[in-house]
Amino acid sequence: MKQGSTFFLKIAVGLMGIPVLALCVLSIIQLAHHPVNPDYSYLLYPGVTIMYVSVIPYFIALYQAFRLLCYIDKNEAFSEMSVRVLKKIKYCAITISILYVIMMPFVYLVAEKDDAPGLIIIGMVPVFASMVIAVFAAVLQKLLKEAIDIKSENDLTV
Numbered sequence: 285m286k287q288g289s290t291f292f293l294k295i296a297v298g299l300m301g302i303p304v305l306a307l308c309v310l311s312i313i314q315l316a317h318h319p320v321n322p323d324y325s326y327l328l329y330p331g332v333t334i335m336y337v338s339v340i341p342y343f344i345a346l347y348q349a350f351r352l353l354c355y356i357d358k359n360e361a362f363s364e365m366s367v368r369v370l371k372k373i374k375y376c377a378i379t380i381s382i383l384y385v386i387m388m389p390f391v392y393l394v395a396e397k398d399d400a401p402g403l404i405i406i407g408m409v410p411v412f413a414s415m416v417i418a419v420f421a422a423v424l425q426k427l428l429k430e431a432i433d434i435k436s437e438n439d440l441t442v
Contacts, residue, residue, distance in 0.1 A: 327390050331390045378414070
């Protein structure tokens, strides 16, 4: 494959990290120090902590996606390294989903206290989004593994 054919996707992966980094540095710290309603602060801190912890697997997954795009540029897309990268992306997405499931009781308590049932649905968005990514990565991992097996079988017969 021509070098740089995935340039746009690499830029997109890089740009996906900027808002999360800005949110961590600016908004979440501001929210933790100045909650909208001080009565919710005991519910707010576990949520903020989980958000910070979930940033770690998010950036690991972005790095792995960047590595996968580099493998595609080097014509190494059908390799065991690509399968391992997809496996790591899958585990990162599952980790993010688990963290936000752990946060759901706190979201429920805030929604109950504030009488905002829509907050629960908004809190479930990261859970389902990361599960979709995990399933997609698992399917791609399986397909890629099968393609590698077929390729190696054909190489043995030729």
